[in-house]
Amino acid sequence: GAVVSQHPSRVICKSGTSVKIECRSLDFQATTMFWYRQFPKQSLMLMATSNEGSKATYEQGVEKDKFLINHASLTLSTLTVTSAHPEDSSFYICSASGLAGGLSTDTQYFGPGTRLTVL
Amino acid sequence: QKEVEQNSGPLSVPEGAIASLNCTYSDRGSQSFFWYRQYSGKSPELIMSIYSNGDKEDGRFTAQLNKASQYVSLLIRDSQPSDSATYLCAPKSDYKLSFGAGTTVTVRA
Numbered sequence: 479g480a481v482v483s484q485h486p487s488r489v490i491c492k493s494g495t496s497v498k499i500e501c502r503s504l505d506f507q508a509t510t511m512f513w514y515r516q517f518p519k520q521s522l523m524l525m526a527t528s529n530e531g532s533k534a535t536y537e538q539g540v541e542k543d544k545f546l547i548n549h550a551s552l553t554l555s556t557l558t559v560t561s562a563h564p565e566d567s568s569f570y571i572c573s574a575s576g577l578a579g580g581l582s583t584d585t586q587y588f589g590p591g592t593r594l595t596v597l
Numbered sequence: 598q599k600e601v602e603q604n605s606g607p608l609s610v611p612e613g614a615i616a617s618l619n620c621t622y623s624d625r626g627s628q629s630f631f632w633y634r635q636y637s638g639k640s641p642e643l644i645m646s647i648y649s650n651g652d653k654e655d656g657r658f659t660a661q662l663n664k665a666s667q668y669v670s671l672l673i674r675d676s677q678p679s680d681s682a683t684y685l686c687a688p689k690s691d692y693k694l695s696f697g698a699g700t701t702v703t704v705r706a
Contacts, residue, residue, distance in 0.1 A: 510692065512693075512694075520698070521685065521696045521697060521698045521699055522641070522685070522696045523696075524693060524694070527692070527693065569640075571640045571641075584629050584646070584689065585631070585643060585646060586631075586643075586694060587643065588633075588640045588641050588642065588643075589640060590639070590640050591639070591640040
């Protein structure tokens, strides 16, 4: 149990284009989803938290108009990087927590990540 | 700023030895603590969680928590080459995880 998927796993795009990343909880209802970014040799940095049906809460310094987050259902959240630029190139990882049988809401389970390269 | 400090590493241990990883945190409001393992180029995977002071064992892994000292550790017994990875300490407070920089462990065959 506690499987989170992400799509795509890798994307290369031109500067100025928008990229959408999907995060799905496959076997549990994700009441809360998190989006992280990780640059090479650095730790994970939380970008935003989203609850199903609510607006996302962004961390300080994260541009909400650039990183659009939608959490329309209990199994799907999307992150759209609008007008991507080379400095947005990074490893984007989602995580989810929720309730399903014995699954605790306290634990975050991570998706496999999406590697974004902006040329 | 919620700070999480981990021993910098890299930590190199021979196969079969014990790897000891340390972590201190600044937020006294942290109530639950998680250890994740991250292989190079991959996302983190949960190893174990700990909520109460003392030890918690799960297979070859033992987590130790001392809230008064704001300290949490992870022991890996009988280290295997497949344990070679970066280990992330992540205290949780206000439903959010704070991550340390991680300790990279290399197990020598």
